[in-house]
Amino acid sequence: CSASDAEKTVVIGLAADSGCGKSTFMRRLTSVFGGAAEPPKGGNPDSNTLISDTTTVICLDDYHSLDRTGRKEKGVTALDPRANDFDLMYEQVKAIKEGVAVDKPIYNHVSGLLDPPEVIKPPKILVIEGLHPMYDERVRDLLDFSIYLDISNEVKFAWKIQRDMAERGHSLESIKASIEARKPDFDAYIDPQKQYADAVIEVLPTQLIPDDNEGKVLRVRLIMKEGVKNFNPVYLFDEGSTISWIPCGRKLTCSYPGIKFTYGPDTYFGNEVSVLEMDGQFDRLDELIYVESHLSNLSSKFYGEVTQQMLKHADFPGSNNGTGFFQTIVGLKIRDLYEQIVASRAGAPVTAAKA
Template structure:
């Protein structure tokens, strides 16, 4: 069993647990760690974006004819130094890249929380960064989904024109395929997102997508795991389309189990799953949606991914009744 009052255990532990989230710009990296933020709260969870560690500002990159996806356009040496300090519980002076102006603002003081999320294009690019990260997630939306998301974000939040966003995506594509996409082979989990099989309108109007959670094999886990979905609830309560499918997929040369969801599922069906996670982790309450609402496929993937991350964190404390050889539950490097 996990330690009782696991939030308190994390808060009192000296260990800084780092979650790395890799993916292209506009790929939805922040979305799939929202459950961790919701469960543990901002007192325990903070985020660093790798964009802050660009070596050149927007004008300099244009003059040099390079994109930020090229490793040489980033200060990975400084990022490694800062991650090492944060892992040791030490504060840093974090650089700040301003997306509105395209230049750097003055550095800001940054203190590590007990759960640190590192998001960006290259969190797994160097062996040292991979070694400092405890859980690695790669987010991989289909090209058409990524295109729609990035246009929406950059037009609404960053003031770009749709034509400028599309042009930039085409310019960045070779560097993405060369430097960012191969990082999926280091991931403990890969999220794939496609437009819903129930129609693109469901995705664009109700945020309903076909979401696949690919996971490496568990090295160790909490005993008596019960992550069941209430079949009776599906048959009696659900009035909207929903699909669950399990396959195996090759991800960067590694076979992963792929659990796919699509559509919307009544909250009552998933409440048992939430409750079981609460019991297993002693993290309460876990409530990502309001009673009576419907969860999307993305919500389901977030919930299961959160349980997987919590499971990894539990073994850093050394759960005596855990299966496996004990010790830190670190994944593939």
């Protein structure tokens, strides 16, 4: 039997290249929903799924139709649509949305093989994260909200070096080569999905340090589509105006090169958007409340919730800059979207959260 309208799963898509912060973002998101998501108990230890009381996160690598050997033989990368089964992805996401459990395959990242499937029961919120959540039009149409993490090449390189050299012992040359090898397929199949996203988090090198090439200080832009149902973009000072703000001073401690916020309307792939930008990094997270109090439409449940979340996960990558700050804000917006969808289905009056 399938679920009544009031119980239907809300489906969120999160797209990004691998190594671009999807799992960190998921940890921030599930924390906003009130509990860390864990791997399924008693199942395949190599499962890519994470489950909390409210949320199930599935990794779209599980819909690889070609395993590692198959990809090698055919000469296609994991980013190539030919290595992925979009028919099955569509059927299963649709079934879950309709309240029906599915037997989802598991792509084993250790062996590079497809393992026997695991059962996914319909959760309140299903997040599909991976390389192609917005690639197939049928899957895209099932999404209630979509996010694209757009990490610029310079920053991607800096992060990958950090991880692959430090943790996996790869050489600088091999990292460069692997990024270069992925680039044509990334440009062809992954990057174009950002035009469909309701929110894009763009991560770029700072403009506060002339000719910076270290990639440590970041300029992060939160691009929010206008007119999306149940989603009201965040704004700084006054909605729809254009603002440039340096919060450093008596109420916010900043060291070189400081912090600069900008906000204003723009267009993105022909769509009207609002863009909130933060360049620079925070010195003291407890002072973040000062910045938070100048933002509106945050969908927080109490004064200072964004700051509280940031302090709680101060050890996650990106907590001192716009990546962590905007991921946390998007988490609050998704919670609000979910609550509005549920309320509207139940026929209750929808009151937009204030903050």
